[in-house]
Amino acid sequence: MGYDIERFVGYVNEGLLCCICRDVLENPLQAPCEHAFCSTCIHGWLVHHHNCPEDRQSLDVSVLRPLFRYMKNDLNRLQIRCRNREHGCDMVCSLESVDRHERECEYSQIPCINASCPILVERRNLEAHLAVCEYRSRECPNGCGYIILSADDAQHNCIAELRTELELLRSEMICKVEEVKHEMESRLDSQRRHMVQKESLLKNEVEELKSQMSRVMSDIRTLLAAERLHRQELEQAELEKRELMELLQSFQRDIRMEGGGRKAVGSRTLTRLDSMKRKPREVTVI
Template identity: 35%
Template sequence: MGFDVNRFRGEVDEELICPICSGVLEDPVQVSNVLQAPVCEHAFCRICINEWINRQPTCPLDRTPITSAQLRAVPRILRNLLARLCISCDNILFGCQAVVNLDGLISHLEECEYNPKRPVPCEQGCSLVIPKDELKDHNCVRELRNLIQSQQQKLMEMKKELGEQQFQINEQRREIHLLKDFMRAMRVSNPAMRAIADQMERDEVMRWSATLPRAKVTRWGGMISTPDDSLQSMIKRALSEHNCPPHIIEELMKNCHERKWPPGLNSLETRQNSRRQYENYVCKRVPGKQAVLVLHCDNTHMPEDMMVEPGLVMIFAHGIE
C-alpha cells in the first residue's frame, strides 16, 4: 500500500501515484516489455500490483496480460523524484512534527522519540528492552519469569536434540565397532582379509593424524620420560576425546614411557646422542596438553632406532608451541 497523499508537503505529481491504492508509490515497480504484447510500463506499489495479479493477471490500466515475473524496479529518475518528496512522520498523532525526505523516513522512524514502538530499556530494575508503548503495563517480575520459562524451554529442546544426536553417534560407533570386530575375525581366518584390515587400520590412523595440528618442540630437555599413572590417564583421556582410533590408543599410551621407546631414545645417554635428529620428527599436538604425538605414518623418513609402531607419545613439562 502506498503513502497517504495528505502526509506530503506540496503537490505530488500524478506519475508518482499508484493507480490501484491512490497513494504515493511505496516500493515501486513497473511492468516491463512483454513479448508478443503491447508495451506496458505502468508503475505500481509492489504489494498492490502483486495482490491485483493474484486476482486477475492483467494490467489494471490497459488490461495487458501480465505476471509477477515481469515486474521490474522503476527507473532511477522516478526513484529520485520519490526520494525528494517531503513527508510528515508516521508518529504525527503522537506529537512528532518532523518533516523529512521520503528516502530518510525509515532512519528517522528508528530514532523518533515519539515512536510508540521504539525499543527502550526498563528503568524499574529488570533492564529488559521493550517497546515504549508497553512500558505502562510492564511488570518486571512477570517478564523475567516469562523470560526464564522461555529459556528453560529452549534448554529442554536443546537437550532433547543433543540427546537424539548422541544416540545417532552411539549407533554409528556401535556399527563401526561391529565392523571392526568382523574385520578382526576375518583377519584371523583369512590371510587376504588380514592384509585388507591392516591397511584399513593404517588408513584410519593417517586420516586421524591429518586432523591434528602440527606442533613444534622448543625444549626437548623438558621431556618427561617416566610419566606417572595420573599423567598417563590425562593424556589417554585427551586422545580418546579427540577421536584417537581405539585400536592404537593402548599401544600409544604404553609408548609414552621410556621403557617402550626405541633404542635411540630409551636411555638418557642415547637421547643425548640423538638430539641432532629430534628436529626431523613430524610432531602432532595432543590438543590442550603439553604433549605431542610422533606417529609412525608421519615419520617413515626417520631411522628405525628412532621410531616404533604405531608411534610415540612424548609428554613435556614445557617447551611446546
C-alpha cells in the first residue's frame, strides 16, 4: 500500500499515484509500459494476474524496474505530514526524509521496555511511564539481591527466595559433583586398562630378555670351555716343543762327544722320537 494522499501538502501529480491502490507511490516499481505501482501492490497483483492492471498488457515480475530518475526526484520532493499528526506532531517534511523523522518522532507510539507490560506510550512520555509502570523491576531494598517487579512487592519474601536459591545451588552442585565423579571414574578405568596392557607388554619383554640372557650365558659357557681346551692344547704343544728342543740339543751334544759312534747315537735319538710319537696326549676338559 502507498502513502495516503490526504497526508500530503499541495498538489500531487497523477503520475506519482499507484495504478492499483491510487495512493502516492511507496517503494515504486515501473513496468515496460511506464505504468508505476507500489512494490507491495504489484507483487500482490501478479500472484493472481499476468498483465498490467492499467492497460492489460502482458506483464511479469522479472521485467519490473525502478522508477525513472526524474519521477523519483519529483516523488521525493513531495511534502508530507508526519503520521503522528493526530497525536500532536505538526511536522511537515519531504517524502525522502519522512521515514527518518518518524523513527525519531517524539509523538511516536512505542511499547514500554519493561517485560510483560502491554502499554504503548509516546516516546516523549516513556520516562514518566517507566517511573510508575507496575512492571518495572528493581533490586530488593532488604539486601537479598533479588530483582523484583513492583507488582510483586507484597509477595516477595527474602528468606523464601534465598532458601529457593540455596536449593537450586545445592542441586546444581550435586549434579556437578556427579558429573565430575563419573568423569573421574571413566578416566581411572581408562588409566587402569592402559596400565594392565602396559604391564602385560613389560612382562613379555622381561621374559624375552630372560630368554636372550639364558642363550647368551650358554654361549659364554661354551666359549669358555673352548678357550680352556685351546689353552690346554697350547700348553701341551709348548711342552712338546721344549722336549723336542731338549732332545735336539742332547742329540747335538752326543754327536760332538761320541764322534765315531754316530750310528749308535742316531739310533738312540730315533728311539726317543718314536717314543714321543707314541705318547698319548691327555687333555682334561672342564
